[in-house]
Amino acid sequence: xxxxxxxISEKMENFLKLCKxxxxxxxxxxxxxxxxxxxxxxHPGVDEIYNRIRLIMPNVSKDTVYxxxxxxxxxxxxIKVEQLCERVRYDADVTEHQHFLCxxxxxxxxxxxxxxxxxxxxNDLSEVGEVKSMVLQxxxxxxxxxxxx
Amino acid sequence: xxxxxxxISEKMENFLKLCKxxxxxxxxxxxxxxxxxxxxxxHPGVDEIYNRIRLIMPNVSKDTVYxxxxxxxxxxxxIKVEQLCERVRYDADVTEHQHFLCxxxxxxxxxxxxxxxxxxxxNDLSEVGEVKSMVLQxxxxxxxxxxxx
DNA sequence: TCTTAATTAAGAATTAATACTATTTAGGTT
DNA sequence: AACCTAAATAGTATTAATTCTTAATTAAGA
Numbered sequence: 001x002x003x004x005x006x007x008i009s010e011k012m013e014n015f016l017k018l019c020k021x022x023x024x025x026x027x028x029x030x031x032x033x034x035x036x037x038x039x040x041x042x043h044p045g046v047d048e049i050y051n052r053i054r055l056i057m058p059n060v061s062k063d064t065v066y067x068x069x070x071x072x073x074x075x076x077x078x079i080k081v082e083q084l085c086e087r088v089r090y091d092a093d094v095t096e097h098q099h100f101l102c103x104x105x106x107x108x109x110x111x112x113x114x115x116x117x118x119x120x121x122x123n124d125l126s127e128v129g130e131v132k133s134m135v136l137q138x139x140x141x142x143x144x145x146x147x148x149x
Numbered sequence: 150x151x152x153x154x155x156x157i158s159e160k161m162e163n164f165l166k167l168c169k170x171x172x173x174x175x176x177x178x179x180x181x182x183x184x185x186x187x188x189x190x191x192h193p194g195v196d197e198i199y200n201r202i203r204l205i206m207p208n209v210s211k212d213t214v215y216x217x218x219x220x221x222x223x224x225x226x227x228i229k230v231e232q233l234c235e236r237v238r239y240d241a242d243v244t245e246h247q248h249f250l251c252x253x254x255x256x257x258x259x260x261x262x263x264x265x266x267x268x269x270x271x272n273d274l275s276e277v278g279e280v281k282s283m284v285l286q287x288x289x290x291x292x293x294x295x296x297x298x
Numbered sequence: 299t300c301t302t303a304a305t306t307a308a309g310a311a312t313t314a315a316t317a318c319t320a321t322t323t324a325g326g327t328t
Numbered sequence: 329a330a331c332c333t334a335a336a337t338a339g340t341a342t343t344a345a346t347t348c349t350t351a352a353t354t355a356a357g358a
Contacts, residue, residue, distance in 0.1 A: 011241065024335095025323085025324050025325070025334095025335065025336070026324075026325090027323080027324070027335095027336065027337080029336085029337075030336095034241075037239055037240075037241045038241040041240075041242070041259065042256065042257070043238045043239065043240045043248070043256075043257040044238065044239065045236045045237060045238045045239075046236070046237060046314085046315085047314095049239075059337090059338065059339090060337085060338080061337070061338045061339060061340090062315090063315090063316080063317085063337080063338075063339085063340095064336080064337060064338075066314095066315065066316075067316095067336085067337090068336095069237075069239050072239070073239070077241070078239045078240060078241050079239065079240050079242070080237060080238070080239055080240075081237075081238040081239065081240055081248055081257060082248070082284045082286065083232060083237065087194045087195070087345070088194060088195060088218075088229060088230075088232065088345085088346085089192045089193065089194045089229070089230040090186055090192065090193065090194075090198075090218050090221070090222070090227045090228065090229055090230065091186075091190075091192045091227060091228050091229075091230055092160065092183070092186045092187040092226070092227050093190070093228070099192070099230055099231070100274075100277045100278065100280070102278060103281070107191065107192075108191070108192040108230060109277050109278070110190065111274065111276075111277045113268070113272050114271075114272060115268045115271060115272070116268070119262070119264045119265070119268055122263075122264060123262050123263060123264070125249075125260060125287070127260075127292065128249045128258050128260045128287070128291065128292065129249065129251060129258070129289050129290050129291035129292045129293075129294070129295060130289045130290045130295060131249070131287045131288070131289040132252070132288055132289040132290070133287070133288045133289070134285065134286070134287050134288075135231045135284075135285070135286045135287075135288070136283065136284070136285050137231065137283070137284045138274065138277070138280045138282070138283050138284075139280070139281055139282045139283070139284070140278050140279045140280040140281040140282070141278050141279045141281070142277065142278035143276065143277065143278045144278075145278070146278060146279060173304095174303095174304060174305070174354085174355050174356075175355075175356090176304095176305065176306080176354080176355070178305085178306075179305095195345085195346085196345095208306090208307065208308090209306085209307080210306070210307045210308060210309090211345095211346090212306085212307075212308085212309095212346090212347075212348085213305085213306060213307075215345095215346065215347075216305085216306090216347095236314070237314085237315080299358105300357105300358080301356100301357090301358080302354105302355100302356100302357095302358105303354105303355095303356100303357105304353105304354085304355080304356100305352105305353080305354070305355085306351100306352080306353065306354085307350100307351095307352085307353090308349100308350095308351100308352105309348105309349090309350095310347105310348080310349075310350100311346105311347080311348065311349090312345100312346080312347070312348085313344100313345085313346080313347095314343100314344090314345085314346100315342100315343085315344085315345100316341100316342080316343070316344095317340100317341080317342070317343085318339100318340085318341075318342090319338100319339095319340090319341100320337105320338095320339095321336105321337080321338085321339105322335105322336080322337070322338090323333105323334105323335085323336070323337085324333105324334095324335080324336085325332100325333100325334105325335100326331105326332090326333095326334105327330105327331080327332080327333105328329105328330090328331075328332090
């Protein structure tokens with residue numbers, strides 16, 4: 001679903017303010033990339049943005065798209081859809097539990113979060129679709145890292 | 150933290166049963182890889198397993214480690230730590246919301262889940278560490294896919 | 299022991315993401 | 329309005345995770 005023009009221009013104004021606040025140069029590339037991102041609710045990836053931008057600016061490099069999107073996140077103009085774990089990692093514990101990722105040491109600790117199922121029943125998700133699984137992950141600093149510092 | 154020997158051999162027995170149940174051949178590589186995985190609670194990645202196995206079997210290929218871990222997941226002998234999103238994706242909506250990933254079309258829909266903060270207060274996570282952020286993602290089939298089929 | 303489909307090692311191929319470098323440009327300053 | 333400089337960009341190279349290919353090996357049932 002594409003968003004309305006008014007909606008987008010409002011977002012664009014806000015974006016330009018954010019750029020000035022952050023002393024970030026307003027370039028045609030940045031404007032087009034933001035416009036492409038703000039015009040959709042499809043949570044596009046780098047390639048989708050890149051392909052769209054190339055129609056208007058045939059010479060943008062993919063590197064620019066990567067850099068620009070990362071910049072938008074830093075500025076608070078966009079968020080990255082959570083990738084909970086950069087690399088594939090495995091766990092021989094197949095019972096139900098949740099994962100805590102330590103941002104300092106990169107380790108993962110298991111924990112049990114109670115009340116999730118109950119909460120799940122209380123929220124009506126039929127408008128979204130048929131939910132098959134749910135993932136809850138936490139991030140922060142693990143106890144070991146807190147103690148060793 | 151390494152797990153106790155009894156613990157591991159119990160897991161190993163269960164693993165061998167699973168192999169037979171799934172008509173999967175029991176190879177020395179699979180045994181060693183499972184042993185390495187079951188012996189730790191560190192949620193190792195492919196490289197960690199690979200390096201450990203090479204000490205015992207200097208010729209295993211990384212490809213075998215990849216294949217074997219994926220097989221373990223299929224068999225139900227291990228789980229993959231949730232990677233919520235294979236590729237980087239962005240969202241211009243920076244307000245608090247959750248994501249629903251459609252397994253059929255690959256799309257992402259936004260939704261709002263209420264009661265999370267309350268639940269968060271009710272769970273004591275001080276034993277794990279200092280929590281800075283929390284991610285809740287759902288997976289399933291989105292409404293559009295359900296309707297178009 | 300024999301047979302065969304499954305598994306493997308080794309290395310090539312693929313692909314997302316990042317880094318490098320020479321060139322260009324936004325935007326403050328004359 | 330032209331000028332200056334740090335920031336940004338295009339184009340290309342590189343890195344690193346994962347997957348694929350192929351020929352050789354092997355587990356396990358007959």
